[in-house]
Amino acid sequence: MHAVEKKVRAFVRVKPTAQFAQDVIKFGPDNKSIDIYIKKDAKKGVVNNKQTDWSFKLDGVLHNTSQELMYETVAKKLVSEALIGYNGTIMCYGQTGAGKTYTMTGATAEYRHRGIIPRAVQQDCFNMVNMFHLISTTPFCFGETNRVIAEHTLNKNSSRSHCIFTIYIESRFRVLSDVRCINSKINLIDLAGSERLSKTGSEGRVLKEAAYINKSLSFLEQIIIALADPKREHIPFRQSKLTHVLKDSLGKGCGSQQPQIECMENSVSMSLSALETLTHKHMNSEESELFELVQLTTAWKCLLVFSLYASFPQIMNFRQVQEVFRQFKLIVRQQEDEVETRLRSKYVLIDKNDFATIAAAQKVMAGAWCALVPVKEGTKSLFSGRDLAAHLPSKSQVMVPPKNVDVKEKARNEDTANIDAQPSKSVSEEISQRPSSPPSRAVAFEQFKEECGSEINRIFKENKSILLARRKRSSTVARRINIIKQEMEDIKKALEAQRQERSQQGEYVDEKGRLIIDEKEFLLIMKLKDLKEEYRCSYAELQDLKAEIQYCQHLVDRCRNKLISEFEIWYSESFLIPTYMQNALKPSGNIRPGMIPINRVMCLEEDEQDRFERMQEAMLPAGPDSVAFYKAKMKTDQKVMSAAPSSL
Ligand SMILES: Nc1ncnc2c1ncn2[C@@H]1O[C@H](COP(=O)(O)OP(=O)(O)OP(=O)(O)O)[C@@H](O)[C@H]1O
Structure with a gap:
């Protein structure tokens, strides 16, 4: 296991601009320091002691860096470590318009430009959980749309609130261990921008918000300074909501939940987050959909097994699969009824513990008990075990032929037998043709090679x-x-x-010297x-x-x-x-x-939504990974649209 760094790491990301201020900002040769030099303002006179140089040591400077490289450098390791039990926090701090939201969330319209949050959700093990399910059920996209945005001179879409996205991870051991599960979490924080009120030109509500934002940021700053001081005993986490919420992520022991990590497999189940309760209900309904999907897939496989598929026109969409499944269930139910009817036409069901009736029947039939219709293991695959059990006699029931049962019952049985006369006859004929016990495999193999094979x-x-x-x-x-x-x-x-x-x-040798x-x-x-x-x-x-x-x-x-x-x-x-x-x-x-009314299935053409999704998937430029991202975005857009009050 590799050692996990516990220190805080700091990176500076520089937003690309048309003209970079080379005179003011200088990066160190190893890209691990940054020097800032601001010329003295001549207007402020000769005596001007205002600081003009700053020098910062960092873990890295990201200049003209793609989202991908930024994620690899800043977040990838932290997310991997969270999977083995370490808490982590990534906090993006900076002046308004500096690119914090771009870094954390990215451009939600474009997969290539997605930021740390969607990438973290997508990373490695999270892929094990259905990524689409996850992203679309998490409040990530939805939360993004709920965030208040306002315009000022420095940023057209300035976020007016802090955004804390927390991923709670619960890792379980597959092998026996004393430690049953490990909990860890990752906080991904996009802070609202600090701003000089004079520069943003904000007024009214936006101005008031800016004041609150600056205030809460300065509380955060105080906390960080206090934490850096080993002599400080009291850290004023309760000063603001932001610091209070981040208490266990910033405080001591925030990265210390590492138990026996060696034997842990990445069997990670993930529950998402601060809005867990909010989404819980929704998740459950999604899960049941997922369950239904599994059932459908199984049924679909069944259809293939029974070679029914060959005669279907191409099944194009999910609704058609659903319809086939529904029809298939109907057929199975019909089959079950038919089997039951046939059984009932031949036998009468008596409870095994009903000794009086059994004795009476025995008397009537002079002990001629009839065995149950033999149903071999292999046949159960057509019916679900449970359904079959419901229709076939249970172990506590026995069947006797309906001979000499009361007249009314007999008449009823005859009726049923008449309805079923044709197939019953052919079945009995077939039974008589079939040998009572199967031939040995070797003998049958020879026969098979001569005939069907x-x-x-x-x-x-x-x-x-x-x-x-x-x-x-x-x-x-x-x-x-x-x-x-x-x-x-x-x-x-x-x-x-x-x-x-x-x-x-x-x-x-000859005259030319040849041998x-x-x-x-x-x-x-x-x-x-x-x-x-x-x-x-x-x-x-x-x-x-x-x-x-x-x-x-x-x-x-x-x-x-x-x-x-x-x-x-x-x-x-x-x-x-x-x-x-x-x-x-x-x-x-x-x-x-x-038997499957295929017309009924095929008339379920793709609706607009199906078609759009199919086209989108076919045309997505960024590869299959991006499907989940775009679907999540589409789902969020739909939610927003349906939540919006109609203008009509
Ligand atoms: N590295 C970058 N590359 C390309 N565009 C960027 C980059 N960083 C930021 N931008 C663009 O700059 C604009 C402002 O960025 P963003 O909204 O992320 O700033 P912010 O720091 O979150 O601002 P605020 O604190 O006001 O919310 C956006 O249009 C964003 O697309």
């Missing part, structure tokens, strides 16, 4: 035979290469022997050359074969997996899932794409 099995076999052929060829080529290598070695040895013999007998060799040596050289050529070709072929084998192996593996997975589906559909479910899933069964 014949095509995939054929491809699998084909690929496998190609693979075998390539392997065979590859080992032939490899053997040939080895033979060539051996031959080459032998020839090289023979040539060496020839050369030695030649040099012992004395070498002959004369005998025919045997010449033939050996030629043979070696041919063998080298053959070796090169064979080696290249072997490389190609290796690549082909790898590819074929991949195809064979894929085919094998497909064959097995299709077999598993076929096996459970043919022998494991109940027949009524089988029928329902068949193309002619009663769950099919056509």
Whole structure:
């Protein structure tokens, strides 16, 4: 773990201007100091003791700095440290119009120019929480719009209040530990600007506000001076609301909540802030929306699983998904009713503890108890476990055939059976066709390969035979290469022997000084050359074969997996899932794409809002990260517009 600095760090950000006052402001070479020199005012006479030079040591000077670099330099570390349990405060102080709001909040209309607050929310772990959800439910944007702004000569949009944005972080351990959770917080403070009343030319209410702002800033200054003095025992936090609120952020121990940090994972849940209670209700409704979304997504996956999706036109928007989900639920409910009706038409429900009725029924039926309709594990996926349990008999209930129950009941059962006669018949037929116990997997696999899986099995076999052929060829080529290598070695040895013999007998050269060799040596050289050529070709072929084998192996593996997975589906559909479910899933069964009235879904075209959001997302220049930012802004704008009294 890296050491966490506890000291206060100070940076100066210089607002870029068309003409920078180079004569007055000088930055140190390391950008860590700033010197200010103001010429003496000649009008004030020769004796003028007014200070003209100031020199400040800082942690950094940010001149012509982008928002991004500013955030990296000033805030990123602090935010990361907050995640491991340290409190932090970033306070922006300066003259009116100096760029405090620009630094803290940034230009709310442009993602690139967003300031420290949105960046802090976005940073690292906060992304784990749905960023859009977070920003749009936090009062950040909304709070910004509520802030009183006024115009004066130094700033057209001067903030007339301090803005304290607090992020409360609650970090929990995933592993067992004595420390159950760590709480920390970050204060991001945009102070209202200090101003010389004469320079702003403010009047009336704005003037009065300026006086209050200056007063509260001077209280803040007093607190900071008092804190810097180790001898001071009393720090007058209660002097103003601002200092009172910041008490635990400025006072001693403000950065000291670091427990066993080593084993903490960044499982951070974040609750936002000073306005927590205000937004609580709202958050809850959002959460339930989120829950609904999860349900929808699950349902959507279900639809895909049941291959219904294939016949849908393209689903474009969220409302269409919702409608499909609604229709899907309806179908499932219908299915449940149908199943229940069928069960009731065959069986009568008796409470297991109702011994008198059971005894009577036993008497009537001479002990012929009927088992429950077997419902295997796999079938439950269509119904929710809870729903299924509600419709199927519970463990405390038993079912008996309705034979010899009272006449009225029988008549009712016959009626229901008549209504349901057709499907019941086919179901019973199917049941009779099906073996009472499923065949072994090995036997069934052979059958599958002959029937439904014949095509995939054929491809699998084909690929496998190609693979075998390539392997065979590859080992032939490899053997040939080895033979060539051996031959080459032998020839090289023979040539060496020839050369030695030649040099012992004395070498002959022609008139041009070229060595004369005998025919045997010449033939050996030629043979070696041919063998080298053959070796090169064979080696290249072997490389190609290796690549082909790898590819074929991949195809064979894929085919094998497909064959097995299709077999598993076929096996459970043919022998494991109940027949009524089988029928329902068949193309002619009663769950099919056509059951979802797709016209009803598709007529839910995008509304203006959907379209706007889609276009905006497509056109956002700053990448996917910026979506949350713009959505939050849009949501805030909408809230402001709907809250505004109608002019009509
Ligand atoms: N670094 C910067 N780069 C570009 N524009 C800036 C920068 N700093 C400030 N500005 C612009 O200067 C103007 C005044 O800035 P801002 O409102 O942030 O000042 P302020 O210090 O918050 O003022 P006040 O205290 O009166 O609220 C804004 O239009 C802002 O966009």
